[in-house]
Amino acid sequence: MKKIAVYTSGGDAPGMNACIRAVVRTAIFRDLEVFGISYGYDGMINGNIKRMQSHSVSNIIQRGGTILKSARSEEFRTKEGRSKAYQQLKANGIEGLVAIGGDGTFTGAKIFFEEYGIPVIGCPGTIDNDIYGTDYTIGFDTAVNTALDAIDKIRDTAAAHDRIFFIEVMGRDSGYIAVECGIGGGAEFVMVPETSTNLKAVVKSLKNLRKSKSSSIIVVAEGDVEGGAEEIMQKVREKVNDPEKEFKVTTLGHIQRGGRPTARDRVLASRCGMAAVDGLIAGESNCMAGVMNGLVVYTPFADCIGKSKALNPDHLKLIEILSI
Numbered sequence: 001m002k003k004i005a006v007y008t009s010g011g012d013a014p015g016m017n018a019c020i021r022a023v024v025r026t027a028i029f030r031d032l033e034v035f036g037i038s039y040g041y042d043g044m045i046n047g048n049i050k051r052m053q054s055h056s057v058s059n060i061i062q063r064g065g066t067i068l069k070s071a072r073s074e075e076f077r078t079k080e081g082r083s084k085a086y087q088q089l090k091a092n093g094i095e096g097l098v099a100i101g102g103d104g105t106f107t108g109a110k111i112f113f114e115e116y117g118i119p120v121i122g123c124p125g126t127i128d129n130d131i132y133g134t135d136y137t138i139g140f141d142t143a144v145n146t147a148l149d150a151i152d153k154i155r156d157t158a159a160a161h162d163r164i165f166f167i168e169v170m171g172r173d174s175g176y177i178a179v180e181c182g183i184g185g186g187a188e189f190v191m192v193p194e195t196s197t198n199l200k201a202v203v204k205s206l207k208n209l210r211k212s213k214s215s216s217i218i219v220v221a222e223g224d225v226e227g228g229a230e231e232i233m234q235k236v237r238e239k240v241n242d243p244e245k246e247f248k249v250t251t252l253g254h255i256q257r258g259g260r261p262t263a264r265d266r267v268l269a270s271r272c273g274m275a276a277v278d279g280l281i282a283g284e285s286n287c288m289a290g291v292m293n294g295l296v297v298y299t300p301f302a303d304c305i306g307k308s309k310a311l312n313p314d315h316l317k318l319i320e321i322l323s324i
């Protein structure tokens with residue numbers, strides 16, 4: 001293998017730049033030519049492909065976002081789109097790929113490998129932490145710390161005014177961010193898509209609020225089955241039916257996707273990026289390089305996409321116990 005390319009796809013995540021840097025520098029260290037594909041699969045289709053040098057990735061380890069830009073490509077979902085992408089890679093002599101992203105990115109990479117046989121290894125880049133085959137995904141730690149910073153601030157005003165705050169965090173299909181913020185932020189309740197929400201318990205607790213505590217923080221993952229934070233707040237407020245209690249909603253939104261990556265994300269990104277390149281050289285493919293129990297592991301894309309990484313029920317119990 002002489003030439004490889006790297007791209008970022010799907011939602012950006014803090015630490016993607018550190019991962020790109022690791023891929024580029026490891027490739028150069030191993031005497032490979034390395035190319036950057038801008039705008040993910042769309043860029044692959046349109047030939048948005050440029051040679052990268054060591055200096056192309058200088059001073060990016062501390063930056064959020066992705067210097068390679070990102071996109072969610074509709075065209076790559078079609079056979080014609082993938083055929084165009086293959087022609088572009090062939091024209092540039094690219095023999096291996098590193099795909100940085102989440103399950104959508106890996107689904108595309110898997111299909112592409114099965115159709116055209118170009119070796120590809122993924123690095124888990126998503127704030128959601130919902131990828132099987134790695135304990136943590138790149139960007140999760142930063143997103144949680146960003147959300148926690150906001151929750152701490154909201155707690156100040158919640159306590160000052162005796163208010164009940166519903167705080168919506170990201171996680172369309174996954175409650176990892178909500179659970180981590182729930183524990184770290186001392187939330188009274190956490191609502192996640194993976195488990196059904198016991199609204200009765202929330203209502204009961206809020207009705208008795210003045211007996212124990214005067215304010216309350218409830219963290220809601222955006223994908224909860226009962227709805228978003230606003231919808232859930234309306235349902236709960238109606239049932240609590242106490243005009244003296246003040247209910248508020250804050251949606252943290254895309255603030256969670258940006259910002260300087262934490263040390264943990266930079267280290268994870270660097271390890272995964274290097275492992276992806278070394279894996280390609282060693283003949284690995286159609287898999288993701290992740291870190292489990294402190295060690296780099298390669299997990300087939302089929303498992304990363306197909307197996308769910310279940311929330312730890314002990315963590316949910318922890319929130320319940322610590323909120324009495």
Ligand code: F6P
Pocket residue numbers: 011102126127128170171172222257
């Ligand atoms: O997959 C990461 C994620 O941040 C989800 O938690 C969220 O639902 C989604 O991306 C938002 O995507 P977009 O930026 O396209 O609105």
